[in-house]
Amino acid sequence: MLSNPKAPRVKRVAALVRKKERQAQGRFLVEGPQAVRELLAHRPQLAETVYATMGAEHWQFELDRLASESGVRLERVTDGVLSAMSETVHPQGVVAVARCWETPVADAVRGARLVVVMHEVRDPGNAGAVLRAADAAGADAVVFAGESIDPFHPKVVRxxxxxxxxxxxxxxxxxxxxxxxxxxxxLTVLAADVRGADLLEARAEGVLARPVAWVFGNEARGLDEGERALADRSLKLPVYGAAESLNLATAASVLVYETAFAQRAAR
Structure with missing residues (x-):
């Protein structure tokens, strides 16, 4: 059992909270049983080591099995070591180190019908929520463009x-x-923008039923004129109540689901 929170290996894992270290090591941190389970179930070839405390939680038996079946190294650690490795205040008993990967944009969008592009999205919670919504709606790929946050940032991953x-x-x-x-x-490139044309009119025209790439801009400033010009059309989500607007994650969720509904209805 790894028990020294100051061991060099522990420090290397803890350093992955910093982008510079993630780039230098080519590794990133995956925290919590749900995220580690999905890593082992869907991308086991990326998993390098799983570090878990001793316990009898139901997920530990499943993670032990998945790690064993995938040939992924599993190490037991003390609570103190896990706390030193994790960015969270109250770690959930398991972290994993995985290898970063690069999917060229052209490869990611080839043959796609629904793609989400985030441009200069800086908040990790927003970025993670948009990616999760894209996954739930059946999107084929997600692209982080410009000065967007690193998709391997621990808070994005969580x-x-x-x-x-x-x-x-x-x-x-x-x-x-x-x-x-x-x-x-x-793909038709659609920019989500409050100055755009009405979404419902575009939906009635059948625009959303086509292969679509949605572009979502920065949380604070959205998309400027030059960025909107890169899209085929700009569309806005109507607001029927008194709210000034919707936050990025909520608006993106509605738009990608509207597109998913339209595309499935057209099949």
Missing amino acids: STTGSLFHLPVSVAATLEQATVAARSAG
């Missing part, structure tokens, strides 16, 4: 609750790179 391991996730240096790749793959 907030996806495992959806990070369910679909292709790519990083594009610029929004233009993402939109060009999407359009080349036959």
Whole structure:
């Protein structure tokens, strides 16, 4: 059992909370039983080591089995070691170290019907929630464009609750790179923007039933004129009550589900 919170190996794992270290090591941190379970079930080839405390929680038996079946190294650690490794105040008994991966944008969007592009989305909770909604709606890929947060940031990984391991996730240096790749793959690029045309009119025209890539902008400023110009159309989600607007994660969830409904109805 690994019991020294100051051991070099523990420090290397703990350092993965920093982007510079994730890039240097080519590794990232996966925290909590749900996220680790999805890693082992869907991307076991990426899992390097699982660190778990001793206990009798139901999930521990399942994770032990998944790690064994996948040939992933499992190490027992003390509560003190797990706390030193984890970014959370109250870790849930298990963390894993996984290898970062890169999916080229062109590969991620090839053959897709529904893609989500986040441009300069900075909040990890928002980014994770949008990715999770995209997964739930059956999206084919998610792209982090421009100066968006790192998809392997621990808070992003946690907030996806495992959806990070369910679909292709790519990083594009610029929004233009993402939109060009999407359009080349036959997708209509739609920008979500409060200055756009009415969503319901576009839905009635059958726009949402086509292969679509939705672009969502920064939480505070949205998309500027030049960024909107990279899309084929800008659409807005109507607000019927007195609320000024919807937050990014809520608006994205509604829009990707509206698109999923339209695409399935058209089959």
